[in-house]
Amino acid sequence: MGNNEPSQEINTSSDPASPKGSDAVSVETEDLKGCDSGQTPGTPESGSSEPTVEQLQAALATEKDRILRISAEFDNYKKRSSREMAEFRKFANETVLKQLLTVVDNLERAISSASQNNTSTEVQEDHVGDRQNPEVQDSCIIQGVEMTHKDIIKLFETFNVKPVESLGKPFDPVFHQAVSHQESDAHPDNTVIAELQKGYLLHDRLLRPSMVVVSKAVSKNEAVSNNE
Numbered sequence: 175m176g177n178n179e180p181s182q183e184i185n186t187s188s189d190p191a192s193p194k195g196s197d198a199v200s201v202e203t204e205d206l207k208g209c210d211s212g213q214t215p216g217t218p219e220s221g222s223s224e225p226t227v228e229q230l231q232a233a234l235a236t237e238k239d240r241i242l243r244i245s246a247e248f249d250n251y252k253k254r255s256s257r258e259m260a261e262f263r264k265f266a267n268e269t270v271l272k273q274l275l276t277v278v279d280n281l282e283r284a285i286s287s288a289s290q291n292n293t294s295t296e297v298q299e300d301h302v303g304d305r306q307n308p309e310v311q312d313s314c315i316i317q318g319v320e321m322t323h324k325d326i327i328k329l330f331e332t333f334n335v336k337p338v339e340s341l342g343k344p345f346d347p348v349f350h351q352a353v354s355h356q357e358s359d360a361h362p363d364n365t366v367i368a369e370l371q372k373g374y375l376l377h378d379r380l381l382r383p384s385m386v387v388v389s390k391a392v393s394k395n396e397a398v399s400n401n402e
Contacts, residue, residue, distance in 0.1 A: 281323040288316040338373035340384040351383040358389040
């Protein structure tokens with residue numbers, strides 16, 4: 175009991191058998207190596223992930239080409255839209271003008287029927303001022319119909335509506351509608367010799383084909399019999 179034994183302190187941090195001590199030493203060693211190499215501890219090394227000058231130039235060329243294509247497509251779209259709008263304005267009144275063709279047909283029939291009676295000029299000379307005479311009244315009506323017809327024709331000219339030329343022309347199925355065929359020696363074969371209804375054009379578009387009678391060559395048997 176009288177002998178005092180010296181106390182022994184155990185340093186666990188320096189114990190080679192302690193796993194915690196060895197791990198701490200290795201971490202400190204790696205951190206020191208990172209500091210010596212100029213790299214911040216815990217950050218990844220800078221690799222070759224940054225794009226090169228050649229890659230940037232190639233990407234820039236690709237974007238320029240894409241923008242040029244988009245600009246060209248947009249320019250084509252504007253031109254196409256402008257053409258479509260002009261075409262729409264050009265033929266916007268097509269339906270109304272088609273309806274007016276029937277009115278013109280009726281006016282022309284009335285004028286033709288009156289001219290066949292051949293009374294308008296004679297009545298005007300014989301009954302000037304006699305407004306109560308029925309013949310004079312008919313003459314005035316005919317004059318009104320003719321004036322109305324002229325006004326509508328002027329309106330057609332304003333909107334570039336023109337009649338199709340048919341008489342004496344070779345038959346064209348694009349502009350002519352054959353109602354019948356008639357044998358004729360006076361005209362070449364397949365020629366329009368009569369027009370039953372006028373056709374009209376709106377600019378270069380067909381509003382209505384002409385209804386026509388087309389000639390055909392006289393058969394040889396009939397020609398021989400006629401000569402006999």
